[in-house]
Amino acid sequence: MASAEFEEKIYLARVAEQCERYDDMIDFLQILKQKTTDLTTDERNLVSVAYKNEVTTRRSAWRAISTIASNAKYEQYADVLKDYNDEIVDEMKKICDDIEIFCDDHFLQNAKDDESRVFFSKLKGDYFRYMAEVTTETQLKEYKDKALKAYSEAKEAAEGLLVSHPIRLGLALNFSVFYFEIMGKPKEACDLAKETFENAINAIDDMKEDDYKDAAMILQLLKDNITLWNAEFEDEDGDDRDGNEH
Template sequence: MGEREELVYKSKLAEQAERYEDMVKFMKTVAYMDPLMSIEERNLFSVAYKNVIGAKRASWRILQGNEGSDKNDKNEKNEKVQEKKCKAIYQNKVEGELKHICHEVLDILTTILGKEDSNASESKVFYYKMKGDYYRYLAEITTDKEREKVVQEAQESYQESTIISNTLCSTHPIRLGLALNFSVFYYEILDEQEKACEVAKKAFDGAIKELDTLQEENFKDSTLIMQLLRDNLTLWTSDAKMDDDDGEGLQQQEQVEVEDIE
């Protein structure tokens, strides 16, 4: 068993054991190797980072939303100030870890895309979509000029992936996953509900028209993503209706997204 094969095997073991930090270490090494990653390897690479970044994002959101109990007693004001300071330090720690992972992935993707075969459309769609995703994660936790930069990078990456994805059939799971995440980007990051619905609906309608051409090996993945697209469209149009009715809208919910196709 060669070094590459051993790393891939260890990555699969780490996934089974849900040791995603280990999985990241193994697949990061593979990602920098020649030749470029196979479909199986790139999926393992994506799954590894998805699970690590997913845990960090969940932690950050909990800390961001948890304001703690109100303490009105004058004797407890100092304690409350200390709690806020402690929470801010801990949240900054998590935020720093999150940013580090995002930048690590983006550096790897830049290297891969610099070597990617210009004819490898499917791979380029996959990697540019992933690039857009990790810039989007940065946009969730950054502000001001830093946020403007990463939002622009995310949008450009998604747009590049979308242009290349036109070479794939409308029912291809990578193309559908891209549309799903790009629509979430428009809705959550740019706050452009109409554009989000437009992107999601176009992808869903296009896939429905070509459903009879859907390949058997892609059936499960493609139909799942189509369902997620429809779910988001239902949620977003419900939000719009509530806004029109009484100006309050539905309570904000996290949108469903697809990071990779396993």
């Protein structure tokens, strides 16, 4: 891999981010598969931003179409709306498959420390969770199992990080959302969120400014989710409430 080519692709990925051309950004970042060393923090963040933006638009579209399809006055369009949503799910699957290949065949093999292992295992868990949101039956079970395995591996690796480390906190936040929204296990979700919050809240004061800001933001999201989920327990109607994620 020529150094000049690599630097050019990474530069173009940054330009594509500024242009909000996230599909192009992903294309440029394929050069990272040629690396035989661990990704830098900057490279990891580029991957996260590119794929997160691509999948977020599709998650939003899937939810919007599902809401429209649930309205009885649009019943005559049920079949075409389903076909449209199926197309979006296929696009999401392609993104998820790419993340899985990126992580398993490249990034996790080259991960040099617990921070990288947590980051990429969490990344897999997040995208399997996204797929579990939009699939049913056999596929749903498959993605639930994959997400649980990835998050559990990330949680194990996270034991080597400080309790206040932003990546460890982000993992706990998203893992607890997975327990609550996908697995239907509110107790496990609340227990994980509360334990993480209580362990970290007094440990962030001595952190560097940037890490402190990140940790404080995630702790606030954890606190908000705990409040939200506890309110649901007390809500006799039991309306679903989506938790905050990182």
